[in-house]
Amino acid sequence: MTPGLLVAAPASGTGKTTVMLGLLRALRDDGVTVQPFKSGPDYIDPAFHRAASGRASFNLDSWSMPAAMLDTLAAKADDADFALAEGSMGLFDGVARPGETGNGASADIARRMGWPVVLVIDVSGQAQSAAATALGFSRYDPSVPIAGVILNRVASPRHERLARAGMDAVGIRVFGALPRRGDLKLPERHLGLVQAVEHADLDARIDEYATFLRAHVDIPALREAAAATARSVPLDAWVRPPAQRIALAQDAAFSFTYEHVLEGWRRAGAEVLPFSPLADEAPASDADIVWLPGGYPELHAGRLSEARSFHAALAEHAETRPVHGECGGYMALGEGLIDADGTRHRMAGLLGLVTSYAQRKMHLGYRRASLLAPMAGFAQGAKLAGHEFHYSTILEQSDAPLADVVDAQGEAVPETGSRRGRVTGTFFHMIAPVS
Known part of the structure; x- marks a missing residue:
């Protein structure tokens, strides 16, 4: 103790x-x-x-x-x-x-x-x-x-x-x-x-x-x-990995990952394969899933729009295997991102999402999601707890919703995430699955 x-x-x-x-x-x-x-x-x-x-x-x-x-x-x-x-x-x-x-x-x-x-x-x-x-x-x-x-x-x-x-x-x-x-x-x-x-x-x-x-x-x-309380510690209480080999975007644009999630994946035997979209790197060709975490894509939208090798590899991966994005990663999977100056930048185009920082609005709070379709290792119907914090505004969202999402008061929120084929995205960062 x-x-x-x-x-x-x-x-x-x-x-x-x-x-x-x-x-x-x-x-x-x-x-x-x-x-x-x-x-x-x-x-x-x-x-x-x-x-x-x-x-x-x-x-x-x-x-x-x-x-x-x-x-x-x-x-x-x-x-x-x-x-x-x-x-x-x-x-x-x-x-x-x-x-x-x-x-x-x-x-x-x-x-x-x-x-x-x-x-x-x-x-x-x-x-x-x-x-x-x-x-x-x-x-x-x-x-x-x-x-x-x-x-x-x-x-x-x-x-x-x-x-x-x-x-x-x-x-x-x-x-x-x-x-x-x-x-x-x-x-x-x-x-x-x-x-x-x-x-x-x-x-x-x-x-x-x-x-x-x-x-x-x-x-x-x-x-x-200092002091502490004795606890009975279970042996297995981690977030399960979505796949065996996980290509994880990691650079200045994509860095918002919870340590307990990453360690949970590794503890269960998954292999995390980092790559940098900003450096126009492709995810590992033998990865089972590509995961784009949150971060600051709006600060690097110009470079991301020119990352043609990254876009091409992402599209190729999505033909046969899952791709998932959280918040900033979700925005990067969309059709376009409009920065604070009003300039529109082309994103990966795997989802019909267009977001804007020129029309800033804070979205902040806990979220609970009930999945309407499978997502990144979670089955349809799974319930996830997470948190949303961003300033972007959705201008277009043409794909099917990914989940029913409510805030901490149980009120429905419009940011449902979306899905197209094997590609999914959410504005909330997953913290843990819940019963």
């Missing part, structure tokens, strides 16, 4: 990712083997966790993952010295209708795993008043233990003294206070942080975060505050 903590916050944008990365690197440099996790459906932060810790980071999602999968994934920390999880949004933020194991809030994960919570609180614009926030979080749900706080964006020594005084007055432990540093912020784009692979200086940045954390946070005290 490996001790752990959950780094969370009252809201998004408080700086918890900087704290998470700095702690991961500082602990790793101290010789501590740390297993990172990410609460919720996020495919960008785990890549930063891997860069900081040297270990693959796994998502833990209480809305879409059954109990057995959550416990099996948490057991990835069994050979580590310490588990460190990063929350998403605010600690208690989740959907109104819980799934089997929770409503998707980070608090669900802390409660299930027995990990005390360290709240990162942005104290800019306040001082003692921040203690009222911390006190409210500590009392909101007594089953979720709050170990203490890290004060962030502290303006001066006087500001720190006042904020600490407020925490002392209500009995909230302060593990550290981080001075305001605008230069430590990671750049963002419309789906969140700019991807880890796009930072040439990422290792140096993370080293700087670690130095910053060491100077202002009591890291030994954080380790002493």
Whole structure:
């Protein structure tokens, strides 16, 4: 049973990712083997966790993952010295209708795993008043233990003294206070942080975060505050592979893959064969299936439209074997993609889908899908849990729908995915099959 903590916050944008990365690197440099996790459906932060810790980071999602999968994934920390999880949004933020194991809030994960919570609180614009926030979080749900706080964006020594005084007055432990540093912020784009692979200086940045954390946070005290709950871990609770040999698109345009999905495929004996559409590479000719994950095809639409070898090989594969695309991969399988400037780019043309970023609209939330036809190793009638997050608008969708799709409230959503022959696509990223 490996001790752990959950780094969370009252809201998004408080700086918890900087704290998470700095702690991961500082602990790793101290010789501590740390297993990172990410609460919720996020495919960008785990890549930063891997860069900081040297270990693959796994998502833990209480809305879409059954109990057995959550416990099996948490057991990835069994050979580590310490588990460190990063929350998403605010600690208690989740959907109104819980799934089997929770409503998707980070608090669900802390409660299930027995990990005390360290709240990162942005104290800019306040001082003692921040203690009222911390006190409210500590009392909101007594089953979720709050170990203490890290004060962030502290303006001066006087500001720190006042904020600490407020925490002392209500009995909230302060593990550290981080001075305001605008230069430590990671750049963002419309789906969140700019991807880890796009930072040439990422290792140096993370080293700087670690130095910053060491100077202002009591890291030994954080380790002493960690705890965990014993779990009965099943032996087989992974996502099954869709085929034996899986050609997986992997480059700057297609990088949104969940680590638990990839490891589940490999654990079951499947072979993952990476290729790069941006480099105009063809998928392996002997692959049983081609899988195009999500990513940022809209940022590379010009290059994708000119990837003639990739398009030809994809069409040839689809004549006899399945091709599946998720979100960005789905858009790349369509007839056209209109970028933010209004320029239309030809895509693979295997589905009658035309999408546009010139008419931006955010689509965000959990999804449950009941398949109306077979899809990538799943039979007709199979039910899948996933998450949708994109800004594209469908202009044309001429093929048959792939699934009946509802949101977390059970309301039907129009993004049903589509199918044509052996080609399928969805806007949601699959997280797990559900009963």
